[in-house]
Structure formats: C-alpha cells, structure tokens
Amino acid sequence: MAHEKPEELLRLSDDTQGILDEHDLRPLWEVQEDFGTVIDDPEPGIWKWADIERAIDAIEADVPIAELPPGFQRRVAVPVNTSLGNAISNTIYVGVQTVSPGETAPAHRHSANALRFTIDGHEEMKTVVAGEEFPMRDNDLVTTPQWEWHDHVNDSDETAAWLDVLDLPLFLDSFNKQQVFENHELERQPVTKTQGYWDSQYGRGRPADERSNGEIPGPFEGIREATPPYRFxxxxxxxxxxxxxxxxxxxxxxxxxxxxxxxxxxxxxxxxxxxxxxxxxxxxxxxxxxxxxxxxxxxxxxxxxxxxxxxxxxxxxxxxxxxxxxxxxxxxxxxxxxxxxxxxxxxxxxxxxxxxxxxxx
Ligand SMILES: [Fe+2]
Ligand SMILES: [Fe+2]
Known part of the structure; x- marks a missing residue:
C-alpha cells in the first residue's frame, strides 16, 4: 500500500519535537517509515514515565487522530533504542498510545501480533477486537491476534493511555519481511458479539460441543494454535x-x-x-x-x-x-x-x- 509521506502532512510543534528528541521517543508515523533496519548494538535503556507522559500529552495537543493520514491513524510515542533506532529492540516493539474522549483510532488489521496493556484506562474506553468490545480497565491485558480487525473507541470523558506491544521489528527488521496491512471500510468495525463472548470460547469454561476455532481467521496458517482475542x-x-x-x-x-x-x-x-x-x-x-x-x-x-x-x-x-x-x-x-x-x-x-x-x- 502506498502511503503519503506523513511528515509532509504532520507538523509537531517545536516544543513537542524537542521533548521527543530529548528522551529517545519518536512518533509511530515516523518509525513506521523506518522499519527494515536492525539496531546494530542494542543497549540497556530506560524511559521514565514522567518524560513519556510529557511527550504523549504534547502529541495529543498537536495532533487529533482524525488528522492522521490513512495507514498512520495511531497516536503513539515509541521508545527507540539509541536515537537512530525504530523500536526498543530488534524483536519486540512497545509504544504508548493515547485516545482522547470521543476519538476513535479507526479499524484496521495487519499481519503482526499485538496486545494492549492498559496504563490509564476506563470502563468506557474500549478496544474492539474481532467483533467484541473489550473494556480497558487499569492493568488489563487484551490480545489483538494477527489479522484480526481492531479499533480503539473512547466513549469516556478522560484521555486513555496504554502500552502497545507488537512483534513488528522481528518481522520487519530481523526477518526483513513486509507487513500486510488493510484498513477497514468503516471507522468502527461492527460490534457483532456481546461483551464476554470470547471468554465464553476460551475462558475457564469451554463450549462442550464443537469448538469454534474456525472463528479465528488468518491467511497464514501457523504450526501453533492461534491466540484468540482475549482479555486478562x-x-x-x-x-x-x-x-x-x-x-x-x-x-x-x-x-x-x-x-x-x-x-x-x-x-x-x-x-x-x-x-x-x-x-x-x-x-x-x-x-x-x-x-x-x-x-x-x-x-x-x-x-x-x-x-x-x-x-x-x-x-x-x-x-x-x-x-x-x-x-x-x-x-x-x-x-x-x-x-x-x-x-x-x-x-x-x-x-x-x-x-x-x-x-x-
Ligand atoms: Fe532475565
Ligand atoms: Fe494495529
């Protein structure tokens, strides 16, 4: 998919850019353009919450999600290993994402696996995965298995923040493979299941009749059992x-x-x-x-x-x-x-x- 160059469309204020540069953080739309290279000598490093918080607050003030171009519709501060890097490591990517009250990070899907670990959550902040709305309460972990549609919908009155974790660098950098990516035709995917549905399939009690594994789509049939959408x-x-x-x-x-x-x-x-x-x-x-x-x-x-x-x-x-x-x-x-x-x-x-x-x- 051809993307418009995001830096031509997006201008962070000098203050915001300064905070990011000072603390080895980069916006996702920038590092997305930079995948495909490995970090030669990854170093031990730490990103302090006070610095991350300043960065995500500044980006939130500069850039509404609605102004991000298609394919870059996530507002994320990404810790990068050394200032030239594109992720925290050569295998695992983490980023801190925010969605303001009333905003939606639109539905898309991709070949990388992802999960959300809620930092500052709310019952009415929902990550919608495979047709189910999962509330993002503090410290909840929600899986977004590869090739599942997912969007993030903030119906609360507070900005929500969470940790995104993906295997993007392993795939794009270390294996030097291409990401497969698709935007949903709708901003919000249809909610086709009631809350708790995926737990009824994979929780402590299981369907006693035929299991519904066929519900988990995926173009790439792996040798391992696919990870279902699930909230811990x-x-x-x-x-x-x-x-x-x-x-x-x-x-x-x-x-x-x-x-x-x-x-x-x-x-x-x-x-x-x-x-x-x-x-x-x-x-x-x-x-x-x-x-x-x-x-x-x-x-x-x-x-x-x-x-x-x-x-x-x-x-x-x-x-x-x-x-x-x-x-x-x-x-x-x-x-x-x-x-x-x-x-x-x-x-x-x-x-x-x-x-x-x-x-x-
Ligand atoms: Fe260890
Ligand atoms: Fe995604």
Whole structure:
C-alpha cells in the first residue's frame, strides 16, 4: 500500500519535537517509515514515565487522530533504542498510545501480533477486537491476534493511555519481511458479539460441543494454535500472583511470576513470538543471569533498580526498560514491586537457539 509521506502532512510543534528528541521517543508515523533496519548494538535503556507522559500529552495537543493520514491513524510515542533506532529492540516493539474522549483510532488489521496493556484506562474506553468490545480497565491485558480487525473507541470523558506491544521489528527488521496491512471500510468495525463472548470460547469454561476455532481467521496458517482475542483482567492476575507468593518458592531470577497463557492451549507463550509474565519481586535482589533473549519491562507498581552489566536502570511506576541479549542482569526492588516482563524467548526456543546461564564469578 502506498502511503503519503506523513511528515509532509504532520507538523509537531517545536516544543513537542524537542521533548521527543530529548528522551529517545519518536512518533509511530515516523518509525513506521523506518522499519527494515536492525539496531546494530542494542543497549540497556530506560524511559521514565514522567518524560513519556510529557511527550504523549504534547502529541495529543498537536495532533487529533482524525488528522492522521490513512495507514498512520495511531497516536503513539515509541521508545527507540539509541536515537537512530525504530523500536526498543530488534524483536519486540512497545509504544504508548493515547485516545482522547470521543476519538476513535479507526479499524484496521495487519499481519503482526499485538496486545494492549492498559496504563490509564476506563470502563468506557474500549478496544474492539474481532467483533467484541473489550473494556480497558487499569492493568488489563487484551490480545489483538494477527489479522484480526481492531479499533480503539473512547466513549469516556478522560484521555486513555496504554502500552502497545507488537512483534513488528522481528518481522520487519530481523526477518526483513513486509507487513500486510488493510484498513477497514468503516471507522468502527461492527460490534457483532456481546461483551464476554470470547471468554465464553476460551475462558475457564469451554463450549462442550464443537469448538469454534474456525472463528479465528488468518491467511497464514501457523504450526501453533492461534491466540484468540482475549482479555486478562488484572484482579484475577494479582490474586493468583498473591497465591503464588503465599505458597510457592520464587524463581531466583524472576521472582514470583505468572505467565499469560495462550487461552487456546493453556500454556506459554501467549503468542508464538512473544511471552508475557506478571512478576512479583518482594524478596530482595534476584540472582544475576544472562541469556540470548531480549527482555522488555513495564513497571506496574513499585520502585527499584535493574543492573545490566555496568548500567543501573532505576525504575518507578509506569517506566519502561529493556535488557538486550547477553546483558548480565538482576533486579533489586525497593520493598515490593510488580513488573510486566515481555520476551522474545519463544522465537529462540522454537529453533533450539535459547541459551541462559549465571555468571561464573
Ligand atoms: Fe494495529
Ligand atoms: Fe532475565
């Protein structure tokens, strides 16, 4: 699909551009033009929420979604690894998206897998996926499997913000493949299902008659069971995390963790390309280790520091940080903290490439 060059259509104010440049953030419509290159030497890095918030507020003030050209209709601040990069890593992309009251980020679909992790949500802020409206409450995680139609509709009276996570760089940069992308003919896709429908298919109770797997469209039939559209409510996740902390032993490197399982299989990974965990750290520093998988973290709550080689990443609530492959790292929470851990490990494991060890000294 041919796109008009967005920079010819969009002018961020000098102030907004300055905030973005200063903090290694770029708008999505810009990095979208820049995919297809790998970051030579990804570095450990952290993006502080206070800086991200200034950036998303400034972009929101400059650019209504309705003014974005077709194909670029998402208002997102993207953390980039080194100022020349196009994403936080060579496999996983994260961005912080906002939708103002009354706005819609129009329906489209694409070959990359995506999910939303709600930062500042609302019952009336809905991400519509495969015909169902999923309310975006704080800390909810909603999947957007590849080739599913999705739009974001803010019927609340507050700006909503969330974390977008996609496997775009793996596909576009590392594999050097082309994205397949399509806009819906309507701004809002028809809501064809009642709220809770996808949970009735993949939740704790399942259809006892024939399963409706045929409902999940996809031009690319993978070897793994497709990830369904699904919302993981935060209340249930934290309750289960507390249960683990009360009864189980923590992992020496990742604390008490709970994987977001693919509802179709009941197992990790959530997507063949990306795995997600809620991690509760409350027993002092974890043991250092290194591996060839990338880890991206979002701080759900708490404060602490993650040491990566000789770098100390000091984090607090809603900060985003990245541990690149091969960096020796450990977490040191200040009391108790909960992180959302994201990794490309399933890609490496699929080809028997995964390696992990503790430093010898
Ligand atoms: Fe999308
Ligand atoms: Fe790790």
């Amino acid at each position: 409510g935060w209340n249930e996740m934290t309750e289960s995390l507390r249960q683990r902390a009360a009864n189980d032993e923590p992992d020496p490197h990742d604390g008490y963790s709970l994987a977001y399982a693919n509802p179709a299989t009941g197992k990790e990974p959530l997507f063949p390309t990306m795995s997600f965990r809620a991690q509760l750290l409350n027993e002092g520093p974890t043991d250092p280790h290194f591996h060839n998988a990338t880890e991206v973290y979002f701080v759900i709550e708490g404060e602490g520091v993650t040491h990566v080689d000789d770098k100390a990443l000091e984090w607090g609530k809603w900060d985003i940080f990245v541990v690149p492959p091969d960096g020796t790292h450990h977490h040191d929470p200040d009391g108790e903290a909960i992180l959302l851990g994201m990794t490309d490990r399933p890609v490496l494991e699929a080809f028997n490439f995964y390696a992990e060890a503790e430093p010898s000294s």
